[in-house]
Each structure stands twice: as C-alpha cells, then as structure tokens.
Amino acid sequence: MTARPNAFPAATILGYPRIGPRRELKRALESYWNGRSTRDDLSAAGRRLREATWRRLTELGLTAPPSNTFSLYDHVLDTAFMLDAVPARYRTADDVYFAMARGTADVAPLPMTKWFDTNYHYIVPEVGPETVFRLADDKPLREVAEARELGISTRPVLLGPITFLLLSQASAGSPDGFTPLHRLNDVLDVYAELLTALAAEGVDWVQLDEPALVADRSDEELAAVRVAYERLGGLSLADRPRLFVSSYFGELGAALPVLAGCPVEAIGLDLDRGHDVLARHDLGSLAGKTVVAGVVPGRNVWRTHLNGALEALRFLRGKVGDVTVSTSCSLLHVPYDLDAETDLDPALRERLAFADQKVGEVVELARLLAAAPDAVVTAPPVRRRPPAPEAAPPAERSPHAVRAAAQAAHLRLPPLPVTTIGSFPQTGDIRAARAALAAGEITADRYEELVKAEIERAVRLQERLGLDVLVHGEPERNDMVQYFAEHLDGFAITRHGWVQSYGSRCTRPPILHGDVARPAPITVGWARYAQSLTDRPVKGMLTGPVTIVAWSFVREDRPLAAVFDQVADAIRAEVADLQTAGVSIIQVDEPALRELLPLRRADQAAYLSWAVGAYRRATSVAADRTQIHTHLCYSDAAEVLTAIDALDADVTTIESARSNARVLDDPAMAGFGRGLGPGVYDIHSPRVPSVAEITELVETILKVLPAEQVWINPDCGLKTRTYEQVEAALANVVTATAGIRGREPQVLLRSCDN
Numbered sequence: 001m002t003a004r005p006n007a008f009p010a011a012t013i014l015g016y017p018r019i020g021p022r023r024e025l026k027r028a029l030e031s032y033w034n035g036r037s038t039r040d041d042l043s044a045a046g047r048r049l050r051e052a053t054w055r056r057l058t059e060l061g062l063t064a065p066p067s068n069t070f071s072l073y074d075h076v077l078d079t080a081f082m083l084d085a086v087p088a089r090y091r092t093a094d095d096v097y098f099a100m101a102r103g104t105a106d107v108a109p110l111p112m113t114k115w116f117d118t119n120y121h122y123i124v125p126e127v128g129p130e131t132v133f134r135l136a137d138d139k140p141l142r143e144v145a146e147a148r149e150l151g152i153s154t155r156p157v158l159l160g161p162i163t164f165l166l167l168s169q170a171s172a173g174s175p176d177g178f179t180p181l182h183r184l185n186d187v188l189d190v191y192a193e194l195l196t197a198l199a200a201e202g203v204d205w206v207q208l209d210e211p212a213l214v215a216d217r218s219d220e221e222l223a224a225v226r227v228a229y230e231r232l233g234g235l236s237l238a239d240r241p242r243l244f245v246s247s248y249f250g251e252l253g254a255a256l257p258v259l260a261g262c263p264v265e266a267i268g269l270d271l272d273r274g275h276d277v278l279a280r281h282d283l284g285s286l287a288g289k290t291v292v293a294g295v296v297p298g299r300n301v302w303r304t305h306l307n308g309a310l311e312a313l314r315f316l317r318g319k320v321g322d323v324t325v326s327t328s329c330s331l332l333h334v335p336y337d338l339d340a341e342t343d344l345d346p347a348l349r350e351r352l353a354f355a356d357q358k359v360g361e362v363v364e365l366a367r368l369l370a371a372a373p374d375a376v377v378t379a380p381p382v383r384r385r386p387p388a389p390e391a392a393p394p395a396e397r398s399p400h401a402v403r404a405a406a407q408a409a410h411l412r413l414p415p416l417p418v419t420t421i422g423s424f425p426q427t428g429d430i431r432a433a434r435a436a437l438a439a440g441e442i443t444a445d446r447y448e449e450l451v452k453a454e455i456e457r458a459v460r461l462q463e464r465l466g467l468d469v470l471v472h473g474e475p476e477r478n479d480m481v482q483y484f485a486e487h488l489d490g491f492a493i494t495r496h497g498w499v500q501s502y503g504s505r506c507t508r509p510p511i512l513h514g515d516v517a518r519p520a521p522i523t524v525g526w527a528r529y530a531q532s533l534t535d536r537p538v539k540g541m542l543t544g545p546v547t548i549v550a551w552s553f554v555r556e557d558r559p560l561a562a563v564f565d566q567v568a569d570a571i572r573a574e575v576a577d578l579q580t581a582g583v584s585i586i587q588v589d590e591p592a593l594r595e596l597l598p599l600r601r602a603d604q605a606a607y608l609s610w611a612v613g614a615y616r617r618a619t620s621v622a623a624d625r626t627q628i629h630t631h632l633c634y635s636d637a638a639e640v641l642t643a644i645d646a647l648d649a650d651v652t653t654i655e656s657a658r659s660n661a662r663v664l665d666d667p668a669m670a671g672f673g674r675g676l677g678p679g680v681y682d683i684h685s686p687r688v689p690s691v692a693e694i695t696e697l698v699e700t701i702l703k704v705l706p707a708e709q710v711w712i713n714p715d716c717g718l719k720t721r722t723y724e725q726v727e728a729a730l731a732n733v734v735t736a737t738a739g740i741r742g743r744e745p746q747v748l749l750r751s752c753d754n
C-alpha cells in the first residue's frame with residue numbers, strides 16, 4: 001500500500017472494540033467506582049488499551065488507524081462532555097463525567113438508550129436553549145499526540161454534529177417547538193475550532209460519524225446536514241484536516257446527494273446493510289471524492305465473501321474513481337479475536353471472523369483491488385440472497401374471550417393478581433456453584449441440588465409474602481438467551497466473545513450458526529419441581545424466538561424469517577411439553593421485540609410481521625386454558641403497540657414504574673384488550689417503594705385500564721437485586737394490592753369469579 005500524499009489509506013476500519021480483549025477496561029472501571037483505585041489508575045489502564053489497539057492494528061497492516069474510538073464509558077457522552085453540554089446539576093459532582101453516566105447519591109444519571117439497531121447503549125445528552133457550547137476537553141487531540149509518541153499517526157474519529165444533536169434530548173423547560181438541532185450553528189463553532197486545532201497538530205484526515213443519516217430524515221434535517229458540511233468543509237484546508245463523513249447501519253438514501261454536494265473529501269457507505277446503493281443512478285455524484293466502501297460487515301461474526309466484496313469494489317471504482325476498503329461500521333459490535341476461541345469446532349471457526357480477522361480482510365481486499373488496477377465490473381453486482389421461505393400462516397388460538405373464560409375457570413385467580421417477571425436474585429452462591437460445575441469441581445447432581453434449594457427458597461418466599469402467581473426464580477440461568485442457546489442445537493457459545501453493551505457491561509452473544517432444534521426438554525424439569533412445592537400456579541418461563549435471535553450473532557446463509565421460524569419451533573416444543581407437565585401459565589419473554597426494528601419506516605412492517613409470526617408460532621400450541629404471558633422491558637411500548645397486540649398473549653407485562661405509568665397516557669394503550677401488567681416497582685434501583693407510592697401507581701393504572709385486565713408486578717426480573725430489597729419491596733406490593741382490593745371489591749370482581 002503505497003501512500004499518495006494526503007491520500008486516504010487504501011484499507012481502514014471505522015472503529016474497534018475498547019473494553020479490552022480480557023475486559024480490562026471493565027475491571028479498571030469497576031475498581032475505580034468501588035474506590036479501590038484512583039482516576040489516574042483508570043487513565044493509565046485506558047492508555048495501555050489504546051496503545052495495545054494502535055500497535056495491534058498497525059501490526060495487522062493498517063496505516064493511520066483510527067483514534068478517539070476509545071471511551072471510558074460511551075462516545076456520545078464523550079462528545080457531550082467535550083462540547084461542555086453538561087447540565088448544571090452535574091457540575092458540582094466529584095467526577096462530572098461519571099456523574100452524568102451513572103448518577104450520584106443526589107442526582108439521577110442521564111438516560112441511556114439503544115444505539116440505532118444494535119445492542120450498544122449510549123448516554124442521551126441534554127441540550128437546551130441555555131446550553132453554552134465550548135471546547136471543554138481535548139481528548140481527540142490528546143489521543144493523536146499519544147499515538148504519535150508511539151510513532152503511529154492516526155485518524156481521529158468524532159461523532160458528527162448532526163448525529164450528536166439528533167440523539168440529544170431537549171432539556172426540561174425548553175420552550176415548545178425547541179429541538180437540539182436548533183443549536184446547530186453554536187455546535188458547529190466548536191467543531192470548527194476543534195478541526196483547526198487538529199490541523200495544527202498535523203492531522204491529515206478526520207472521520208465524522210453520521211449514522212443518523214441512514215434513518216428517514218425530514219427536509220429540515222437534510223437542510224441541517226447541508227449547513228453543517230458546507231460550513232466545516234468550507235474552512236480552508238490550512239485550517240482543517242480532510243473530512244471523511246461516514247454513514248453506517250444502512251443506506252444514506254436522501255442524504256447521499258446532500259453529502260455528495262458538500263465540500264467534504266470522503267464519504268463512507270455501508271455496503272453490507274446498504275448494498276443496494278450500488279444500483280443507484282446518482283452514485284456518479286460521488287466522483288471526485290474518496291468513497292470509503294464498507295464491504296466487510298462490522299456487525300456480524302461471519303467471514304466476508306471476498307469475491308463478492310471485490311466485485312462491488314471494482315464496480316464502485318469504475319463509477320467514482322477513488323475507493324478505499326473498509327468495514328461497514330465500527331467493529332465495536334464484535335469480539336476481538338477469533339484466535340482466542342480455541343474450543344470452537346474447527347468447521348465453524350472456518351466460517352468466522354472477529355474484529356482482528358475483519359481487519360485482515362480489509363487489508364487483503366485492498367491488496368486484491370490494487371493488484372488489478374484496470375479490472376472494472378460494469379453491472380452493479382447483485383447480492384445473492386437466499387430465497388425467502390414460504391410464509392407459513394401463524395397457527396391461531398381461539399379468540400381471546402374464549403381463552404379468558406377457560407383460564408378464569410381453571411386458574412381462579414383473585415382480582416389484580418400479583419406476580420413477578422421471572423428471575424429472583426442471583427446469589428453469589430449460585431454463581432459460584434455454576435462456576436464450580438463448569439470447572440468440574442462439583443457433580444451435576446450436586447449442582448441440581450443447589451439449584452433446587454434456590455428454587456425452594458424463592459417459592460417459599462413468594463408463598464409467605466402472598467403472591468398469586470409464582471415463579472421458580474431462574475437460578476439455573478446465567479443469561480436468558482445464553483441458557484437456551486446452550487441447550488439448543490445450532491448454537492455455539494464463545495469463551496471470550498464479549499461485546500460492550502454499555503459502560504462496563506458486556507454480553508457474550510451466542511453464535512447461531514446451524515439449523516436450530518431442541519434435542520430435549522430444557523426447562524420442564526425445573527418447572528415440574530417448582531410446581532410440586534406449592535398449590536399456587538407457578539409460571540413456566542421461556543425466552544421468545546425474537547429475543548433469542550436479536551441477542552445472538554445470526555447466520556446469514558438463511559433468510560432471517562426462516563431462522564425465526566426454526567427458533568420458534570424449538571420454543572413451541574418447550575411450550576407443549578410444559579403444558580403436558582401440568583404448567584397452566586407460560587411466560588414467553590420478548591424484551592428485544594423492538595431491537596431489530598429496521599431504521600427506515602418502510603421496512604418495519606415486514607419485520608414486525610415475521611417477528612409476530614414467530615412468536616405466535618411458538619405460543620399457539622397452548623390450549624385455551626393455558627395462559628400465555630409475555631414481558632417487554634421498556635415503557636415506550638406504544639411505538640410497537642400494534643405488534644405487541646398482535647402477539648396475542650393473554651397477559652403482557654411492561655415497564656412503567658420508572659416513568660410513573662406515563663406509558664398509559666398513550667391513547668393506543670387504553671384500547672389494549674387483554675391482560676396488562678404495567679410495572680409498579682422499579683427494579684433498576686435498590687430503592688424499596690413504599691406502600692403509598694405503589695398504591696398511587698396502581699390507582700393511576702386503574703383510572704385508565706379496567707380492573708379485570710390489570711396485573712400487579714415489578715418492571716422486570718429481580719436478578720440484579722438482593723433478597724433483602726426484593727422481600728421488602730414485594731411485601732409492599734402485596735400490601736398495596738390488598739388495600740385496593742379491599743376498598744373496591746365490587747368493581748374488581750371478575751365475571752367468571754362468581
């Protein structure tokens with residue numbers, strides 16, 4: 001790869017994981033938060049990780065690797081901090097940055113939400129008319145200098161101004177009609193200052209990430225894109241580095257001609273998700289710019305089909321001239337290195353590429369592209385997608401009214417039944433037992449005894465507190481998806497495949513690589529044991545097909561809809577077996593229903609119909625008198641309410657305590673015709689809600705929903721809480737419910753309870 005002066009490197013990546021190959025950052029953060037180390041220790045840990053990353057990327061063949069892709073918590077938070085968008089209430093905290101991320105004893109943290117359609121979560125900045133922007137932190141410059149000391153020049157990566165503002169929320173008290181985008185000009189002042197400072201440091205190129213441009217954008221937003229990049233690109237090349245605006249997670253759509261018309265030197269296209277862009281007639285408008293072609297998928301763990309990628313690169317080169325090989329997005333969303341996975345089946349390993357292998361792929365593709373400079377592909381390469389399967393119509397259950405009557409007669413529950421979402425606290429003992437089993441230090445029989453003891457503890461507690469529908473507490477599960485993946489054919493589990501979810505939190509997504517099937521019942525033994533301990537109904541507890549797929553790395557050689565159906569069939573077999581074992585209530589959780597929702601509205605209906613189809617396929621084997629529950633964790637359920645409704649579960653539990661049941665203000669919510677349990681206990685906080693608070697919340701709910709539809713439950717599972725907190729909180733939930741039942745018995749009496 002010979003460098004032309006000021007040319008963009010021939011191969012690059014948009015970003016790299018930062019948590020550390022052995023989760024070093026997680027350890028460093030947690031030790032700092034627990035007061036076991038200093039801020040300096042934490043900074044030193046960060047420096048070591050950055051150094052290791054730049055050295056590794058250089059060794060793998062990248063020139064000018066990206067910098068400023070590291071973050072102590074989140075890159076959106078870093079951007080807010082850098083621009084001094086720090087709400088006043090955090091300014092007096094000892095550590096302002098972490099106060100915004102995690103809150104303090106006095107102030108709640110900024111909200112956190114999902115980064116587009118990934119499992120990464122970012123901190124939502126707050127921007128108001130009063131925010132005074134200034135360049136308050138020089139992190140991008142510091143990282144450039146730090147790398148240079150190692151003899152490595154880097155390309156700093158910044159979150160673009162448009163995406164930053166579109167992801168921000170208006171601060172409380174902003175006037176009606178205000179949106180953060182109204183502050184664009186002020187934010188651009190700071191970006192301009194930063195660009196000038198970077199140029200003074202000798203930086204050649206800077207990357208501005210604008211993933212928000214792959215979602216539907218209004219004319220006003222597109223106009224803002226033009227304003228931003230005419231302004232920044234309009235700076236003279238003495239005062240700024242060359243600008244590379246990267247888009248990812250989909251196609252640029254209407255933003256493509258806008259960006260193409262701006263004085264920026266390079267534009268990044270996601271050719272994995274946005275492969276169809278190759279057929280666009282306006283690609284020629286990119287001539288004269290460097291096109292950074294994201295042909296190596298950054299979001300999955302599969303090897304790239306090098307021939308197909310090369311064909312796309314050659315076609316693009318024929319259209320636009322200067323082409324660089326890249327990943328489709330940052331590699332933040334994949335594990336570091338396949339070489340660490342020595343236990344994986346070699347045949348599967350052959351098919352996989354983690355971050356380091358993907359770096360190898362971009363380098364190899366750049367070599368192949370350069371090796372035949374005249375090779376041009378003239379017709380846009382079409383991606384050979386596997387054919388869509390025949391859509392099998394979802395099997396139907398009887399109408400809800402019929403089921404409700406059968407269930408009422410069978411279950412004979414009191415009005416406002418009290419239940420929980422599934423998990424009880426995961427004690428240190430049960431985690432230790434699982435580790436001991438994995439290490440071969442205890443036998444499977446001993447492990448079973450320990451799990452049974454935990455189940456009994458949870459069941460006895462629920463009986464003593466007076467809950468109406470019990471759970472077994474899920475002590476046997478390390479994670480609600482991994483547990484099922486470990487028991488189904490077609491999945492592999494990695495050892496070190498951690499991916500950052502937020503802050504210090506990581507998940508290890510299973511790899512769904514083959515045909516999914518259930519070789520044997522998974523949960524039936526535990527469910528049967530739990531039910532044998534009590535006369536009250538104990539819910540069977542399963543993870544739904546959509547969530548299993550959403551939280552795994554999924555094969556791409558079959559259509560997604562077909563994969564959903566296979567997973568659905570496995571769960572359906574489990575539902576059938578639970579039912580045969582005498583379980584009368586089965587909960588099939590779908591907390592990830594919204595996660596795979598496509599970013600563009602036009603694609604959403606098709607996704608929701610597969611997702612809903614898979615859920616119904618999994619649950620429609622339930623007899624009328626078997627009550628199907630589902631659980632979703634978020635409060636803005638209204639967004640996918642039609643889909644939730646279409647799941648056709650008999651009872652749906654959602655989060656609502658955190659938002660004071662505001663979820664019910666949505667008019668759509670009032671039309672929801674089946675059982676609904678808006679959470680009355682916020683399990684995300686160690687606080688124990690009082691009887692009065694819970695009573696008030698239930699009363700708010702009863703103003704909107706007919707009492708015979710209402711269930712009383714926490715917001716989500718209890719696994720992250722302690723037994724002490726859970727016992728106190730659930731006791732208050734039961735007391736509050738009993739008070740309300742006592743007060744309004746006639747209203748609450750169910751027609752079937754005569």
Ligand code: MET
Nearest residue numbers: 421422423589591717718
């Ligand atoms: C993220 S939703 C969690 C549902 C699961 N049944 C639990 O209680 O833990």
Ligand SMILES: [Zn+2]
Nearest residue numbers: 591633716717
């Ligand atoms: Zn939940």
